Amino acid sequence: MSLADVKYLPETPAHDPEIEAINDEAFGPGRFVLAAYKIREGGPHERALSFVAVDGDIVVASVRMTRIAAGASRALMLGPLAVRPAFKNLGIGRRLVAIALGAAAKAGVPAVILVGDEPYYGPLGFKRIPRGQISMPRPVDLDRLLSHEIVPGAVAGLVGEVCHADQARVAAHVAAMA
Numbered sequence: 001m002s003l004a005d006v007k008y009l010p011e012t013p014a015h016d017p018e019i020e021a022i023n024d025e026a027f028g029p030g031r032f033v034l035a036a037y038k039i040r041e042g043g044p045h046e047r048a049l050s051f052v053a054v055d056g057d058i059v060v061a062s063v064r065m066t067r068i069a070a071g072a073s074r075a076l077m078l079g080p081l082a083v084r085p086a087f088k089n090l091g092i093g094r095r096l097v098a099i100a101l102g103a104a105a106k107a108g109v110p111a112v113i114l115v116g117d118e119p120y121y122g123p124l125g126f127k128r129i130p131r132g133q134i135s136m137p138r139p140v141d142l143d144r145l146l147s148h149e150i151v152p153g154a155v156a157g158l159v160g161e162v163c164h165a166d167q168a169r170v171a172a173h174v175a176a177m178a
């Protein structure tokens, strides 16, 4: 395998089984109790802004994006990001993050957040979100709450509990009906 053989493609439903297997291998069954998964349970991920790396017909890495809300603000949450073990440390993860951030910016998304390792994501343009600014639906190490700002000032607008954007829409609809 050479890196030149690896292609980066928008995700399609046909990739789903392999993505599930990659995430299972990377994070194990315990992933379902994580705060980020709780948010993702609130609705679908944004397939148009999610990407895979393929070697021939085989999916070797995946990054997904999910629309989220925090207070009145909207953003994307990046993750899961996972690379098959045999393809790690080749720059594939970094490249997928760059592609996803580029697509988010092109789509007019003001900010991207994630729960992850600052030593990895820091050089990719992510910074810690100030403690107490946002909260997650399940416990999370606050030092791992990171953001990438696309529109200046957008991250400061993210306040309160993070949820899937679809849930915020439903809650706003219910409140308007009351």
Ligand SMILES: CC(C)(COP(=O)(O)OP(=O)(O)OC[C@H]1O[C@@H](n2cnc3c(N)ncnc32)[C@H](O)[C@@H]1OP(=O)(O)O)[C@@H](O)C(=O)NCCC(=O)NCCS
Binding pocket: 026, 027, 081, 082, 083, 084, 087, 088, 089, 090, 091, 092, 093, 094, 095, 115, 116, 117, 119, 120
């Ligand atoms: C983390 C992960 C996505 C990185 O993807 P990758 O394609 O192997 O990484 P890249 O080739 O883009 O980058 C490799 C560099 O990142 C570093 N790195 C990898 N994981 C890291 C981490 N968790 N924290 C800090 N640095 C990390 C490597 O040591 C390497 O450093 P170097 O360039 O100085 O040698 C991949 O290892 C993976 O799937 N891990 C399991 C799932 C996971 O942890 N996902 C991220 C959630 S935080």
